[in-house]
Amino acid sequence: MNTDELYIKRCIELARKALGKTYPNPMVGSVIVHNGKIIGEGYHHKAGENHAEINAINSVEHKELIPESTIYVSLEPCAHYGKTPPCALKIKELGFKKVVIGAMDSHDKVNGKGKKIIQDAGIEAISGILEKECIELNKRFFTYHEKKRPYIILKWAESGDGFLDKDFKPTAVSNTLVNQLVHQLRADEHAILVGTQTALNDNPSLTVRNAEGENPVRILIDFDLKVPENFNIYSKEAKTLVLNSIKEETKDNIQFIKIKKESFMPDLMNALYKEQIQSVIIEGGRFTLQQFIDAGLWDEAIVIKNESLKLENGTKAPEFSYTANKTENYRDNSVSFFTSK
Ligand SMILES: NC(=O)c1ccc[n+]([C@@H]2O[C@H](COP(=O)([O-])OP(=O)(O)OC[C@H]3O[C@@H](n4cnc5c(N)ncnc54)[C@H](OP(=O)(O)O)[C@@H]3O)[C@@H](O)[C@H]2O)c1
Ligand SMILES: [Zn+2]
Secondary structure, three states, X not given: OOHHHHHHHHHHHHHHOOOOOOOOOOOOEEEEEEOOEEEEEEEOOOOOOOOHHHHHHHOOOOHHHHHHOEEEEEEOOOOOOOOOOOHHHHHHHHOOOEEEEXXXXXXXXXXXXXXXXXXXXXXXXXXXXXXXXXXXXOHHHHHHHHHOOOEEEEEEEEEOOOEOOEOOEOOOOOOHHHHHHHHHHHHHOOXXXXXXXXXXXXXXXXXXXXXXXXXXXXXXXXXXXXXXXXXXXXXXXXXXXXXXXXXXXXXXXXXXXXXXXXXXXXXXXXXXXHOOOOEEEEOOOHHHHHHHHHOOOOOEEEEEEEOOOOOOOOOEOOOOOOOOOEEEEEOOEEEEEEEOO
């Protein structure tokens, strides 16, 4: 690893501290280096707050060193006026010696414009340093902007004999260690989705009680509005989108969005794109998961298996024939991770 790569690696490390907290913005980290020494560091904490570059600049004690310094940033500096002025202009104004960019920003409003502002100001700018890692860091953000849909993660827990529940009634399938992992996974993603039957049978609240982080946006598929509004998924703790075929209406934390059953997947993807949902975990049940699998609309899958548990009868696990990238064991449960393509 050369020195540019080392500093970009540090940017990634910093950026990752805000995992799950920056939606709909990307995670970005920045490091300022003068004569081989880091004199400033920062990352983007939350949408609406300072961008990484600004936090890094603000952390520099001796600002007079900036014109002789290089600023490293994991994602192309922005070029548009959003909630904050463009970082590319700030970099130009302060007159950095050099700018090193991890990945370019494919977001329509940036897409090369940030780098161009910097270069037009006569500042040397290079990009594509640890590019693969920088894209992986923001896989949700890049998928959202490039595919115009959220990054999709399928997740379920099945018994040794391949069931999701017992006799179509909720049953604990995974152990407490895995449950904690699942809550962390939820906190990292922007949203979490369940089908009608799961909401009715399990009455889940879909919050992140056992982990640190924000509650994801809850998404309920309920065409005929069968799930009563006193169910946990309607609780005040988090925002809920209810995709249905009856009404379009927002009250407090609940937003009803009308979609058609016949064009379920495209309508859902459009609605989630419009709501700026950058990632979603599909938590079931079988019917819902299978629609994503059959449509090939998924990026990752996480399958928990409790090998010694036999449930004999109930909702079958989805049909899914892919090879896991890796499998981890948590006591008597295994967790397999899959990525599509
Ligand atoms: N072990 C696990 O990881 C896990 C996870 C989640 C759920 N579960 C279990 O799975 C069971 C429920 O699974 P399920 O397959 O019966 O139900 P589900 O996927 O939660 O809900 C499916 C139902 O939603 C309605 N629906 C209609 N169109 C839909 C669409 N396009 N997308 C989504 N839903 C649509 C349909 O009901 P109508 O035909 O009535 O309209 C459909 O039967 C529960 O007992 C739950 O405990 C287990
Ligand atoms: Zn910016």
